[in-house]
């Protein structure tokens with residue numbers, strides 16, 4: 001099993017030192033145990049979704065996979081080799097589009113290719129191919145401010161795919177989009193995944209999004225985040241004409257995941273309450289702990 005794994009997460013723990021901005025509460029000056037003994041094997045070409053309540057460590061896990069931070073203990077292997085830092089073998093798509101506002105769509109997509117040392121002509125051709133793949137042919141010379149949120153996220157996906165990463169890491173990429181755009185991009189992402197065969201690790205709060213996209217869904221506990229259960233989503237094709245979301249099996253799986261998550265969400269909300277003073281002090285929203293049910 002392990003030899004087939006594209007990514008192996010083995011006994012990963014991660015704690016943070018003193019939490020930022022926490023002056024008032026003594027308890028807040030303790031280390032934050034974000035992840036505890038995370039174990040997960042992701043197969044080559046698999047679409048793996050990770051779902052969990054706010055603050056359970058999903059982004060922390062993604063940062064570790066990206067090589068932006070290191071585990072306190074444990075190992076993360078890509079093709080059997082320990083991840084030692086960020087690398088173009090992993091593409092990342094964040095919730096915020098992170099496009100360069102002064103570059104056109106195509107120049108944004110070309111950016112990673114430049115870093116890889118690809119020549120100008122090939123860069124342009126490859127960028128155009130990926131802009132076409134994400135359905136934005138004709139918009140390549142627009143600037144980010146001339147594009148909708150959904151279009152910007154398509155460009156961000158094209159940019160990540162253009163330098164041909166082994167793995168695509170996606171941290172709530174559609175969370176900032178309206179419901180209709182989100183659904184469109186979900187089915188577009190499945191089409192792109194089928195066309196490219198990439199291994200995808202996708203983080204979300206949304207149970208419906210998780211069931212719709214994932215071949216497997218890993219459910220995390222509240223902090224310290226652990227993998228509570230990994231559920232198989234056995235739909236052959238998610239892009240059939242039939243509305244998968246109203247399929248009784250879909251509804252059943254959504255319910256099953258909610259049953260596993262609801263206690264974790266309550267616990268996360270309790271944890272959030274104890275952080276409320278800090279949240280106000282920093283002017284952040286306190287509406288956390290939630291999982292999008294629909």
Ligand SMILES: Nc1ncnc2c1ncn2[C@@H]1O[C@H](COP(=O)(O)OP(=O)(O)OP(=O)(O)O)[C@@H](O)[C@H]1O
Nearest residue numbers: 016019020032034053054055056057058059060061
């Ligand atoms: N650099 C840091 N220093 C201190 N604590 C941190 C740091 N980064 C994250 N944390 C804490 O670690 C825990 C996990 O955070 P993380 O952002 O990974 O959760 P999450 O599941 O992605 O949350 P959300 O769904 O709200 O984005 C939280 O309690 C958070 O406050």
